[in-house]
Amino acid sequence: MPTPAFLYLCSMKKCGKCNILKSFDDFHKCKSHSDGLSSHCKPCKKIADQQYNELNKERIATRKKEYNELNKEHLAEAKKLYSQKHSERLKEYKKQWHEENRNAIALKKKDYYEKTKDIAIARSRKHYRDNKELIAVKKREYEKKRKDSDPMFRLTCNLRNRLYKACRALSINKQFKTIDSLGLTPDEFKLYIQTLFTDGMSWDNYGLGHDKWSLDHIKPLCMATTEDELFALNHHANLQPMWWFDNLMKAGKYQEQ
Numbered sequence: 538m539p540t541p542a543f544l545y546l547c548s549m550k551k552c553g554k555c556n557i558l559k560s561f562d563d564f565h566k567c568k569s570h571s572d573g574l575s576s577h578c579k580p581c582k583k584i585a586d587q588q589y590n591e592l593n594k595e596r597i598a599t600r601k602k603e604y605n606e607l608n609k610e611h612l613a614e615a616k617k618l619y620s621q622k623h624s625e626r627l628k629e630y631k632k633q634w635h636e637e638n639r640n641a642i643a644l645k646k647k648d649y650y651e652k653t654k655d656i657a658i659a660r661s662r663k664h665y666r667d668n669k670e671l672i673a674v675k676k677r678e679y680e681k682k683r684k685d686s687d688p689m690f691r692l693t694c695n696l697r698n699r700l701y702k703a704c705r706a707l708s709i710n711k712q713f714k715t716i717d718s719l720g721l722t723p724d725e726f727k728l729y730i731q732t733l734f735t736d737g738m739s740w741d742n743y744g745l746g747h748d749k750w751s752l753d754h755i756k757p758l759c760m761a762t763t764e765d766e767l768f769a770l771n772h773h774a775n776l777q778p779m780w781w782f783d784n785l786m787k788a789g790k791y792q793e794q
């Protein structure tokens with residue numbers, strides 16, 4: 538009957554590098570050796586690999602580059618297949634990585650922005666200068682499309698336009714933002730106007746013409762003489778939805794109540 542000590546020794550092997558007796562698990566498998574194990578233990582092998590890689594850094598890099606170049610298509614295909622197969626896991630991993638490195642990423646981004654700020658601004662200005670007309674056309678197209686589908690957007694554009702005209706009439710350069718003068722966020726303003734709807738009014742019939750409503754300044758903008766007064770008159774409390782025809786009749790007839 539073999540003793541436990543004998544059995545223990547039978548599952549041990551001496552590393553040819555550090556000369557320490559170690560368990561079989563501490564050796565990589567190697568088919569060319571009679572015992573099927575590498576002659577150096579895992580830690581020794583690791584150190585040897587690192588030394589080899591360090592000594593042959595450039596040669597390895599060149600070989601790797603050549604290999605990648607030769608197998609470009611095959612590698613790309615393999616990468617694609619791998620991403621498809623493990624898409625969920627990769628997504629999760631990416632998310633986790635971002636979560637763990639949030640601060641470092643933010644710092645890096647900020648650093649990058651600071652370093653390239655001037656170039657980016659100059660590039661963007663040049664792009665604007667070179668494509669001014671095209672950009673204007675695209676902007677008009679975008680606005681038209683959005684106005685057609687988003688009455689609230691159309692309403693805010695119209696408000697801005699009216700304020701702009703009122704400012705021009707007073708030879709004032711409009712400094713404030715239309716949205717700031719409302720005293721509400723766009724969403725709050727939309728809800729506010731909705732609460733003032735009378736029978737038949739909806740966002741589908743906002744506009745000019747019969748059976749349509751437009752936005753009325755209760756106290757008209759033409760009463761303002763300064764920019765501050767214009768700002769005050771554009772407060773949401775001074776705005777109400779009104780049937781287009783009534784608004785037309787009211788034009789200029791406002792009287793202090």
Ligand SMILES: [Zn+2]
Binds near residue numbers: 555556579581
């Ligand atoms: Zn060793």
